[in-house]
Amino acid sequence: MTYSEFLRILEPFREEKFAAFQQKIIRPPRERILGIRTPEMRRLAGRFRENFEEILAFPDEYYEVTFLKLTLVSMLPYEKFLLRLDECLPLIDNWALCDCFKADCLKKHREDFLPRLEKIFSRGEEFYQRYVLVTLLSFYADEEKYLPIAEEYLRRADTGKYYVHMAAAWLTAEILIRHYEWGLGLLQRGVLSPETHDKAIQKARESYRLTPEQKGYLQSLKIHHKS
Numbered sequence: 492m493t494y495s496e497f498l499r500i501l502e503p504f505r506e507e508k509f510a511a512f513q514q515k516i517i518r519p520p521r522e523r524i525l526g527i528r529t530p531e532m533r534r535l536a537g538r539f540r541e542n543f544e545e546i547l548a549f550p551d552e553y554y555e556v557t558f559l560k561l562t563l564v565s566m567l568p569y570e571k572f573l574l575r576l577d578e579c580l581p582l583i584d585n586w587a588l589c590d591c592f593k594a595d596c597l598k599k600h601r602e603d604f605l606p607r608l609e610k611i612f613s614r615g616e617e618f619y620q621r622y623v624l625v626t627l628l629s630f631y632a633d634e635e636k637y638l639p640i641a642e643e644y645l646r647r648a649d650t651g652k653y654y655v656h657m658a659a660a661w662l663t664a665e666i667l668i669r670h671y672e673w674g675l676g677l678l679q680r681g682v683l684s685p686e687t688h689d690k691a692i693q694k695a696r697e698s699y700r701l702t703p704e705q706k707g708y709l710q711s712l713k714i715h716h717k718s
Contacts, residue, residue, distance in 0.1 A: 492542060494549045501555060504531050513554070517587045521554040529591070536562040543567075547575075557582050561592045569596040573607065580611065583618045586654050590625055597630045604630075605640070612644060617652040624648065624658040632665050638673055641666065642682055650687045659687050664694035667709070668701060678712055685714040 510526025517524070527535075536559055539546055543563040551557045560582065564575045572594050583589045597604055604626075612623040623644060631637040641662060650656040663683060667674030674695075678688060692713050696706045 492545055497546065497549060497556075498553075501525060501527065501535070504528075504535070513587075517554065517585050519585050521585060523552055524554045527555050532558055533562060535559060536566065539563065540566060547578075551582060554588075557588060558591065561588060565592055565594040567594070567596065569594075569600045569603070572596050576607070580619060580622065583622060585618075586621070586657070589618050589621050589654075592622065593626075593629050597626070601630055601637070608644075612647070615649065617649075617654050620648055620652070620655045621658040624655070624662050628658075628662045628665055632662065632669060635670055635673060638666060638670060638677075642677055642680075645677070645682050648687075650684045656684075656687050656690065659683060660690035660694055663687070663691035664698070667691070667695040668698050671701070671705060675712075678709075689713050689715055 504525075504527045506526040506528070508526070509528060510524045513524050513526060514520060532555060539559065540563065543560075543566075546556075546563060547560055549556055549560075551560075561579055564572060564579050567575065579592070583592060608623050608626065611619050614620075627637070627641045627644060631641060645659055645663060648655050648659045650659050660683075663674065663677060666677060677683075678692070681688075683691060692709045695701060696709055701709075
């Protein structure tokens with residue numbers, strides 16, 4: 492399959508209005524977007540599963556091509572996923588690609604993957620750090636034994652970078668929702684910058700999974716108090 496043939500296969504799934512919408516919300520913006528909805532993209536990834544080597548060689552001209560590359564790699568068994576990970580991470584240049592790059596194989600290899608998370612995070616770039624924080628949220632935040640690891644990454648996160656700041660707030664909010672008392676301790680220990688601390692509280696208070704009493708107490712913990 493050539494790149495031109497591949498684009499012709501994608502063509503019937505394009506939606507111009509959806510492409511315009513994505514142009515507004517994907518940040519930093521991608522210059523060229525076909526406008527294919529995410530569920531359809533995932534179905535296409537299943538269809539192209541046997542062609543992933545070919546697709547990985549295609550240019551990253553369109554957002555959807557990069558999305559499909561990352562999705563196909565995320566479907567690989569753990570050892571094969573690791574072999575492809577280093578070539579995938581530089582392709583992540585916006586929050587949407589970062590947050591959709593979730594490899595199910597990590598569910599059974601969380602301990603094994605921790606050294607790789609450290610290696611990625613230590614690179615320091617914005618979407619490398621966001622990838623680590625989002626991966627912690629997706630695969631580690633449910634179990635309390637991993638929360639000290641999450642806290643250490645939150646302490647080290649460069650939240651002066653906007654998309655790291657937002658991911659740190661999101662991870663903290665989910666810790667508050669899933670492990671409320673532990674999350675309170677995280678806030679009280681002053682782990683986060685003031686801006687990220689308050690954003691995490693905002694996100695947690697937006698959840699239906701906390702009680703009104705919990706939300707009220709969280710509001711009292713905001714550094715910049717606002718009603």
